[in-house]
Amino acid sequence: xxxxxxxxxxxxxxxxxxxxxxxxxxxxxxxxxxxxxxxxxxxxxxxxxxxxxxxxxxxxxxxxxxxxxxxxxxxxxxxxxxxxxxxxxxxxxxxxxxxxxxxxxxxxxxxxxxxxxxxxxxxxxxxxxxxxxxxxxxxxxxxxxxxxxxxxxxxxxxxxxxxxxxxxxxxxxxxxxxxxxxxxxxxxxxxxxxxxxxxxxxxxxxxxxxxxxxxxxxxxxxxxxxxxxxxxxxxxxxxxxxxxxxxxxxxxxxxxxxxxxxxxxxxxxxxxxxxxxxxxxxxxxxxxxxxxxxxxxxxxxxxxxxxxxxxxxxxxxxxxxxxxxxxxxxxxxxxxxxxxxxxxxxxxxxxxxxxxxxxxxxxxxxxxxxxxxxxxxxxxxxxxxxxxxxxxxxxxxxxxxxxxxxxxxxxxxxxxxxxxxxxxxxxxxxxxxxxxxxxxxxxxxxxxxxxxxxxxxxxxxxxxxxxxxxxxxxxxxxx
Ligand code: NAD
Numbered sequence: 091x092x093x094x095x096x097x098x099x100x101x102x103x104x105x106x107x108x109x110x111x112x113x114x115x116x117x118x119x120x121x122x123x124x125x126x127x128x129x130x131x132x133x134x135x136x137x138x139x140x141x142x143x144x145x146x147x148x149x150x151x152x153x154x155x156x157x158x159x160x161x162x163x164x165x166x167x168x169x170x171x172x173x174x175x176x177x178x179x180x181x182x183x184x185x186x187x188x189x190x191x192x193x194x195x196x197x198x199x200x201x202x203x204x205x206x207x208x209x210x211x212x213x214x215x216x217x218x219x220x221x222x223x224x225x226x227x228x229x230x231x232x233x234x235x236x237x238x239x240x241x242x243x244x245x246x247x248x249x250x251x252x253x254x255x256x257x258x259x260x261x262x263x264x265x266x267x268x269x270x271x272x273x274x275x276x277x278x279x280x281x282x283x284x285x286x287x288x289x290x291x292x293x294x295x296x297x298x299x300x301x302x303x304x305x306x307x308x309x310x311x312x313x314x315x316x317x318x319x320x321x322x323x324x325x326x327x328x329x330x331x332x333x334x335x336x337x338x339x340x341x342x343x344x345x346x347x348x349x350x351x352x353x354x355x356x357x358x359x360x361x362x363x364x365x366x367x368x369x370x371x372x373x374x375x376x377x378x379x380x381x382x383x384x385x386x387x388x389x390x391x392x393x394x395x396x397x398x399x400x401x402x403x404x405x406x407x408x409x410x411x412x413x414x415x416x417x418x419x420x421x422x423x424x425x426x427x428x429x430x431x432x433x434x435x436x437x438x439x440x441x442x443x444x445x446x447x448x449x450x451x452x453x454x455x456x457x458x459x460x461x462x463x464x465x466x467x468x469x470x471x472x473x474x475x476x477x478x479x480x481x482x483x484x485x486x487x488x489x490x491x492x493x494x495x496x497x498x499x500x501x502x503x504x505x506x507x508x509x510x511x512x513x514x515x516x517x518x519x520x521x522x523x524x525x526x527x528x529x530x531x532x533x534x535x536x537x538x539x540x541x542x543x544x545x546x547x548x549x550x551x552x553x554x555x556x557x558x559x560x561x562x563x564x565x566x567x568x569x
Contacts, residue, residue, distance in 0.1 A: 093380050094156045095121040096146075099129055102354025103364035104159030106132040110164045110366035110422040111157070111373050117426045119393075120377060120385045125149045129176075130161040141172040143216035150180065156347040157376055159369060160354040170218060176347060177211050177560060182239065182340035184245045185209040186350050186375070189306075189330045192436060195397050196406045203306040206255070208246040209319025211340055213238045216316045223549040224470040227371035227499075227516035234270040234315070239277035240453040245341070246313035247285040248448045259281070260316040261298040261322070268564055274315055277336035294418055295322075301535065302326055316339050327351055331404040334364065337371030339379065341448070348376035358404075358564075363415045365403040368426070383441035389425075394433035396425045405544075456464040464491060464522030464554035465534050470547045472515050479505030483519055491521035495566055522554060 093400055097112070115122055127146040132142050141161075150156055156176075163171040174184070186208055187251055192202030220296040226519065246258050250487040262271035281292040293301065295318045302309060316374055327336040340347040350368030370393060375385035397406075400413030401424045401518065407415045432438045442562040477483040480496050480503075496504035497520075498513040521537055523529045534553065535559040538542060539550060555562040 091549045092121050092123055092156070093375055093382075094125060094153050095157055095376070095380075096149050096153045097126050098129045098156070098158045098161075100129070100159030100161045102160060102162055102356045102359040104161065104354055106136050106158075106362055107350065107364050107366040107369045108159040110418050112368045112423055114366075114370055114389055115373055115377075115385075118385050118389045119431050120382060129158075130172055135196050139169060140175060141169060142175070147179075150176075150345070154345055155376060156180075156345070156374055157369075158347055158349045160350060160352060162354045162356065165513075168475060171216075174216050174218065177340055178198060180345040180347065181212070181342035182345060182347055183210065183212050184339075184341040185211040185319065186249065186341065187319075187327070187336060188235060188371075188378075189323065189326040189336050191330045192335070192394070192397050192406075193331075194399065195411055195436065196402070197408050197411060198329065198337070200306050200329060200333045203309075205306055205309045205326060206249070206311050207323040207326060208236060208258075208311060208313045208318060210242040210314070210316045211319075213315070214316035217476055221550075223240075223468070223514040224471070226514045231350040232267070232270050234273050235436075236269070236277065236455045237257055238274060239274045240281060241450050241456075243274075243278045243281040243313055244450050244453075245448060246311055247281060247288055247526065247567060248450065250288045250311045251285065252448060254444065255288070255310045257291065258285075259298070259309055259311040259312045260290070260292045261295045261312060261318055263295045263318075264294070265294055266421050269562075270313065278313065281530055298322070299325065301440045303329060306330070322555065323351055330449065332365060333368070334403065334405045335367045335371070337375050339372065339374070339375040341379075345377070346379050348372040348379070354385070362419060364418050365398075365405050365419055366422060367403075371414060378445065379447060383443065386431060387439045387441040388429055390439040391432050392425050392428040392430070394436045394438065395428040395431045396421065398433045398436050399424070399428075446451050458557040458560075460562075461528040461556045461559075462531065462534070463526040463528060463556055464494075465537065465550045466519065466554065467519050467538070467541060467548050468550040468552075469517045469519060469541075470515055470564050471517050474513050476503035476511075476513065476517075479517060480507075483541065483546065484538045486546070487521055488533065488540055490529050491523060491537045492518045494522045495569060496520070497566050500566075501568075508520045508569060516549075520554075526561075 097109045129142045188206045190204045215232050217233045222228045262275045264271035264275045327333045330335040338349045338351045349372050376387035400411040484493045497518045
């Protein structure tokens with residue numbers, strides 16, 4: 091059956107590897123029709139600040155399936171990441187990144203590694219909500235939802251089951267971020283209990299990443315938050331052999347996008363030497379999604395044969411394991427010549443004709459009773475005597491919301507004063523009712539007026555709530 095998909099050539103090495111991938115798809119008989127859209131830099135430059143036109147959105151929505159080459163995103167300024175915009179707009183909540191070694195034909199310290207990173211794709215620091223509110227300090231908001239955590243954890247277990255994987259490992263930093271990462275971990279534990287046939291465990295992300303870099307062959311499926319998933323999947327792809335080898339799928343309820351895990355590689359763009367395998371593997375994930383697993387198997391086996399025959403692009407070339415150093419086009423020609431062949435040493439891909447797309451129902455989040463019990467007011471204050479500030483605020487606080495403490499960069503500086511703490515101009519002042527009894531928003535408004543009348547500058551407010559009596563905010567040191 092002919093399927094119509096949307097294709098974007100991207101930039102950097104994007105056009106080179108996309109042309110190679112489309113040649114492979116056509117030669118293998120994938121029977122696809124393509125709608126080509128332009129996204130990214132040329133669109134920004136034409137004045138469309140989102141980097142994607144309305145017509146392109148309409149094409150994406152019409153076709154449902156998107157094969158995308160990498161796009162360059164400026165660092166430290168400039169327009170927002172279009173990759174992130176597309177993932178969030180189309181609800182592509184699950185980013186699946188399989189990383190497998192091709193040893194001994196591609197050098198890897200971990201010849202038996204074969205793992206899959208399931209990365210949450212819509213939340214976390216990728217909201218990109220950042221502010222500078224004082225002379226010194228900038229902040230970024232980390233947003234984690236219960237429903238988002240449930241969706242991705244459930245996807246990871248369903249993926250493990252469908253792909254005959256044995257264990258799902260969760261990685262978070264919930265010893266520090268007890269609410270955000272804590273929500274993810276608690277959700278993982280709850281969902282894991284529904285899958286007794288799959289083993290589960292949890293690592294704090296720092297030691298988890300260390301173990302991944304040291305012994306990735308001990309991992310199977312890893313589920314983690316957006317930022318950690320982005321980082322650990324690059325590590326695992328690189329230690330498997332090259333970031334140029336791994337493909338990735340971005341799956342949502344109604345849409346799916348397929349790509350390589352790597353970026354636009356500006357350092358080698360235009361030279362025609364990029365490894366197209368990552369995007370080709372991404373395209374094979376797309377074929378499986380479209381129910382064309384037999385074609386995916388044919389392409390992936392030809393890719394294995396090419397690698398096994400030592401026909402290698404520069405990123406995986408070595409005197410010991412390669413017979414020929416090739417450019418993108420020569421690699422693609424060699425792969426196409428091998429369509430229909432099976433590798434002799436590497437384990438051939440086997441298509442599962444019964445594979446069905448994983449469908450995750452929208453999670454139902456239990457409604458809890460919310461009570462306002464206090465507020466954190468953030469001040470821009472350029473002094474450095476926290477006692478002076480604390481005494482001033484204490485005098486201005488109200489009976490309903492007395493001052494409890496002040497922190498600077500998260501460490502308490504009032505009422506306990508430690509002279510050696512280096513402070514900035516960003517002060518968090520916690521006001522809480524006695525015994526965490528409920529207060530009104532009018533109480534908070536009166537407090538804000540009183541603090542402002544005392545000549546202090548409030549730059550931000552985070553209210554303190556309980557949910558069914560359970561604290562909805564983290565405690566400060568010594569609180
Ligand atoms: P990168 O992945 O583009 O490159 C990292 C290194 O790997 C470079 O040395 C590069 O030459 C090499 N490499 C990457 N792909 C290769 C391939 N197919 N063949 C051979 N070598 C390859 O990472 P970067 O340099 O940090 O990012 C460049 C740009 O790509 C940035 O603007 C970034 O935002 C963007 N990016 C886009 C995506 C995406 O579109 N999904 C993903 C990651 C990064």
